[in-house]
């Protein structure tokens with residue numbers, strides 16, 4: 001690999017483009033400007049589109065009639081670096097240790113989307129053009145639910161007209177194992193606030209006479225699951241499509257399962273919905289997760305207080321054919337029913353995205369798999385679904401009427417969203433290789 005490719009990635013990573021944090025707004029914009037500059041430098045026509053949130057970057061070659069039009073989607077925003085003191089190196093100062101790049105965004109998604117950009121750059125340099133009509137669509141709000149992208153798609157339907165979409169923002173089941181992902185879970189997010197007394201209270205003077213909001217939030221959160229790991233919200237599983245027999249059989253043979261999940265997560269024992277393997281639980285079954293819960297005194301030592309309020313942040317991962325709005329309504333009814341007496345519950349609905357599934361054996365699906373075979377010669381291909389969400393993928397289908405191919409390069413231990421996020425240099429290089437093979441196969 002050229003040193004300049006790694007220099008480009010490091011420059012891209014150094015922007016702390018954390019989309020959820022208002023203090024990083026200018027950093028996100030600067031990152032978009034850098035990216036547009038890079039896309040221009042490789043010979044494409046790039047544009048930055050302002051939105052009510054963070055900008056969207058697009059780029060295209062000169063489109064010619066008679067060629068397939070391929071859109072490559074990715075995101076340049078990243079998750080917060082919190083807890084920052086658990087990083088070995090500062091999160092926005094990328095380093096290579098033992099062939100692995102460590103930094104926030106290295107895997108999710110800067111290393112992967114830049115692989116496509118640099119792949120196109122190499123092809124253009126060598127051959128003058130790529131073999132397809134190309135559209136890059138790279139947004140800055142994926143990690144906050146792609147709030148402004150749907151309106152952009154609707155307003156620019158003609159500009160974004162394409163035959164197929166490709167994304168590298170998913171995983172590989174193991175090192176050097178080409179992986180084609182044909183399904184993603186959807187997501188529905190909400191925040192809970194419970195309140196009781198009009199002010200914090202002395203827990204000696206009033207303890208016993210009022211319901212404690214911290215106890216209430218714990219009870220409400222605990223009501224989400226049964227002891228068998230199933231979500232206890234009535235009707236939650238109504239629209240869930242059962243796993244197919246072929247998937248269950250194929251997934252058992254993958255070089256990824258309980259042992260790998262246990263080792264990466266470091267838990268003493270795996271736990272989940274009864275009746276399913278752990279890959280089935282994460283890829284094809286819906287869940288309820290508590291992402292945060294707080295209230296009351298968090299400082300050192302003891303403080304005898306009854307807090308006047310307490311909070312929780314929840315997300316639900318959804319599978320075909322669950323609908324975020326329907327699930328939210330069922331959850332709301334359930335939570336209201338489980339709110340203890342003496343407590344007010346406020347629910348703020350957050351972002352959501354629909355689950356996605358595509359036919360892995362479509363013509364484009366097969367082309368993508370041939371490209372993976374070219375990029376990873378002699379290696380057996382894994383056909384999987386994934387537990388993560390890319391909210392816009394189902395919207396692409398609904399608004400543009402186009403299917404998406406998911407060809408990700410993240411490893412199970414990439415630590416996406418966590419301290420010491422990392423991406424092997426080898427995967428970065430594979431991504432550049434994969435781009436070329438992909439565009440050649442999709443052009444056929």
Ligand code: BES
Pocket residue numbers: 108109142143144145146169170171184187351353386387388389390391
């Ligand atoms: N790249 C991930 C999605 C992903 C991760 C897909 C692992 C497959 C396997 C993406 O950047 C992401 O993290 N999405 C968020 C979306 C949410 C914030 C709306 C997610 O899944 O939590």
Ligand code: MN
Pocket residue numbers: 079108143416417
């Ligand atoms: Mn992510």
